[in-house]
Amino acid sequence: MTLLLEQLLNGLQYGVMLFLMAAGLTLVFGIMGLINLAHGSLYMVGAYAAAWVQQRTGSFLAGLAAGLSAAAVLGMALEAAILRRLYGRDHLDQVLATFGIILFSNEAVAILFGRQPMMAGPPPWLAGAVEIVPGVPYPVYRLAIIVVGMAVAAGLYGLIAHTRIGMLVRAGATHREMVGALGVRIGLLFTAVFGLGALLAGLAGALTGPLLSVQVGMGERILITTFVVIVIGGLGSVRGALAGAMLVGMVDTLTRAFLPGALREVMAASDADALGAGLSSMAVFILMAAVLLWRPRGLFPAHG
Amino acid sequence: MADTKRQAMVLGVCLALMVALPAIAAWTARPDFVTLGSQIAVLAIAAAGLDLLIGRTGLPSFGHAAWFGLGGYAVGIMAVHAGDGSLPGWVTQAWFAWPAAVLVAALAALVIGALCLRTGGVSFIMITLAFAQMFYFLFVALSAYGGDDGLGMRRRNAVPGIGPRDDVAFYYVCLVALVGVLFLLRRIARSRFGLVLDGIRQNERRMMAIGLAPYRYKLAAFVISAAIAGLAGALHVNLFRFASPDLLHWTMSGELMVMVVLGGIGTVVGPVFGAAAMVLLHNFLAQWTEHWMIVMGPILVGVVLLARAGIWGAIGGRR
Numbered sequence: 001m002t003l004l005l006e007q008l009l010n011g012l013q014y015g016v017m018l019f020l021m022a023a024g025l026t027l028v029f030g031i032m033g034l035i036n037l038a039h040g041s042l043y044m045v046g047a048y049a050a051a052w053v054q055q056r057t058g059s060f061l062a063g064l065a066a067g068l069s070a071a072a073v074l075g076m077a078l079e080a081a082i083l084r085r086l087y088g089r090d091h092l093d094q095v096l097a098t099f100g101i102i103l104f105s106n107e108a109v110a111i112l113f114g115r116q117p118m119m120a121g122p123p124p125w126l127a128g129a130v131e132i133v134p135g136v137p138y139p140v141y142r143l144a145i146i147v148v149g150m151a152v153a154a155g156l157y158g159l160i161a162h163t164r165i166g167m168l169v170r171a172g173a174t175h176r177e178m179v180g181a182l183g184v185r186i187g188l189l190f191t192a193v194f195g196l197g198a199l200l201a202g203l204a205g206a207l208t209g210p211l212l213s214v215q216v217g218m219g220e221r222i223l224i225t226t227f228v229v230i231v232i233g234g235l236g237s238v239r240g241a242l243a244g245a246m247l248v249g250m251v252d253t254l255t256r257a258f259l260p261g262a263l264r265e266v267m268a269a270s271d272a273d274a275l276g277a278g279l280s281s282m283a284v285f286i287l288m289a290a291v292l293l294w295r296p297r298g299l300f301p302a303h304g
Numbered sequence: 305m306a307d308t309k310r311q312a313m314v315l316g317v318c319l320a321l322m323v324a325l326p327a328i329a330a331w332t333a334r335p336d337f338v339t340l341g342s343q344i345a346v347l348a349i350a351a352a353g354l355d356l357l358i359g360r361t362g363l364p365s366f367g368h369a370a371w372f373g374l375g376g377y378a379v380g381i382m383a384v385h386a387g388d389g390s391l392p393g394w395v396t397q398a399w400f401a402w403p404a405a406v407l408v409a410a411l412a413a414l415v416i417g418a419l420c421l422r423t424g425g426v427s428f429i430m431i432t433l434a435f436a437q438m439f440y441f442l443f444v445a446l447s448a449y450g451g452d453d454g455l456g457m458r459r460r461n462a463v464p465g466i467g468p469r470d471d472v473a474f475y476y477v478c479l480v481a482l483v484g485v486l487f488l489l490r491r492i493a494r495s496r497f498g499l500v501l502d503g504i505r506q507n508e509r510r511m512m513a514i515g516l517a518p519y520r521y522k523l524a525a526f527v528i529s530a531a532i533a534g535l536a537g538a539l540h541v542n543l544f545r546f547a548s549p550d551l552l553h554w555t556m557s558g559e560l561m562v563m564v565v566l567g568g569i570g571t572v573v574g575p576v577f578g579a580a581a582m583v584l585l586h587n588f589l590a591q592w593t594e595h596w597m598i599v600m601g602p603i604l605v606g607v608v609l610l611a612r613a614g615i616w617g618a619i620g621g622r623r
Contacts, residue, residue, distance in 0.1 A: 035426045035429060086608075091364060091426050091429060092358065092364040092569075093608050093612075095364060095366060095561070096561060096562060096565055096604060096607075096608045097605050097609065099561075099562070099604065100600070100601040100602065100605040101601060101605065102601070103604065104597070104598055104601030104602060104605075105601075106597065107597040107598035110595065111595055224433060224434055224437045224554065227430035227431075227433060228434050230430065231427055231431055231434065235426060235427055274446075277445050278441065278446065281441035281442075282438050282441055282442060285434055285435060285438035286438075288431070288434060289435075292422050292423065293419065293422075296422040296423050297423065298427075
């Protein structure tokens with residue numbers, strides 16, 4: 001029972017992470033119609049910048065700030081230099097150009113920091129564990145991530161549902177040309193939305209650093225899972241991104257934690273471990289297939 | 305295949321060059337050219353098959369490595385079982401193993417394609433990528449077949465009249481397979497089926513309005529394209545006598561896509577030039593730096609932004 005509670009929290013924490021990634025990606029798609037594979041690279045850059053600055057200065061907050069600003073600045077620079085030219089283009093062009101950006105940024109990071117993973121622990125004031133219920137210790141840092149992620153989700157909701165910018169974002173997602181025709185400086189809005197998405201990716205990267213090893217290729221791993229989240233939630237919908245992220249985070253964490261054990265009841269331990277590992281890494285994709293069968297446009301389709 | 309006189313000439317010269325490649329390799333004492341040529345032919349098969357989907361039907365699949373890898377693993381796994389006696393020896397004969405690999409890829413693609421085609425546009429790109437990654441994780445976890453380390457193959461599938469270690473003869477096998485696949489794809493392009501695919505790319509709604517069900521045609525194109533990738537995968541594993549999860553990695557899907565666009569999208573033979581360019585560029589840049597991707601990335605961005613017609617278009621033709 002205590003293990004279940006712990007794993008549920010882990011699933012929540014992973015889901016929050018995925019939401020930070022998926023929200024940016026789905027907003028950028030919803031408004032600019034751009035599929036951006038390099039979103040994972042922004043996550044990686046955020047993680048590297050945070051880990052590097054934290055190692056140099058010893059301050060977690062300085063690292064966090066560095067990760068956020070590195071991702072946001074890089075994101076907006078990419079938007080201005082390359083991606084802006086791709087908005088009206090075919091999705092195939094967008095995929096290829098952003099694939100090229102991934103190849104470049106992965107190698108650039110490998111040259112700058114080497115292929116060895118970088119480590120950055122949680123700060124001392126977030127280290128250790130607390131007992132959430134008596135007898136169940138849980139790492140403070142993971143709890144902090146959950147809180148930050150929830151706060152960001154709430155902030156994002158407030159921003160989109162209750163501010164003027166948010167109104168433009170919603171309008172842009174449904175009638176892009178019309179918003180431009182009404183005299184809104186659409187180029188500025190696009191850069192702002194892209195910057196926001198990059199910022200969220202950088203936040204996800206910087207927060208993940210102390211949990212996982214920071215290494216080349218980390219961006220694509222989470223990117224592909226983020227795609228699963230977006231397909232499940234419904235393309236272009238932030239609400240869908242939240243639901244999809246929680247679902248994927250839970251399913252992935254719980255199958256990884258409990259499937260090998262459950263299989264061990266019915267077969268030899270070594271077979272159960274191998275099969276369990278394989279099946280649990282496939283679980284989220286099977287979930288995606290099921291959702292596609294049931295609702296091809298995702299759980300919360302953005303348009304009609 | 306060739307739209308203009310210049311393209312016909314280039315095509316003739318290239319074919320002659322490829323036929324003469326082993327002689328050139330012997331003459332310049334560079335036997336590695338033969339392997340390089342085989343690699344180009346094999347990847348060209350997969351890329352040309354992918355172009356049926358991307359260029360003709362307008363479905364940008366980002367998961368083609370799955371079918372490539374499944375075909376490859378099919379021959380590798382059959383060889384393992386023939387080796388330990390759990391399958392009869394004839395499963396390692398090329399006449400059985402290669403069609404079996406094609407069939408495995410096609411059947412898997414039938415299931416996955418039926419799911420992926422329930423959506424379109426950007427979702428299709430994301431879903432194909434995700435499912436390919438699922439197969440990647442599957443083979444990483446399959447420790448019985450090498451898992452992460454991959455699966456070696458003691459000898460190539462037996463083709464009658466060809467020694468198992470004869471690299472030159474195997475090169476010609478790949479070349480014949482490539483030419484055969486290209487002829488098949490040209491037949492498809494000029495058939496009624498191909499015209500329907502063209503129509504679906506240009507305006508799916510109109511195709512529905514004239515009474516066709518696009519879903520079935522798209523699924524057929526998906527399966528044919530995957531079957532061709534399965535053949536390419538089987539040949540690739542034969543070429544290097546090694547299958548590894550890298551065959552199914554998402555970067556492989558991306559590279560196949562790049563070959564199609566680099567060579568010329570929707571042109572049947574264009575992807576062959578794209579494959580050749582990728583393999584040669586990789587080899588050339590890799591001699592010079594291990595970080596060859598840092599050059600490849602910007603080239604890719606440049607091609608997309610500036611040179612959409614690809615190599616085949618640059619040689620001188622319209623689509």
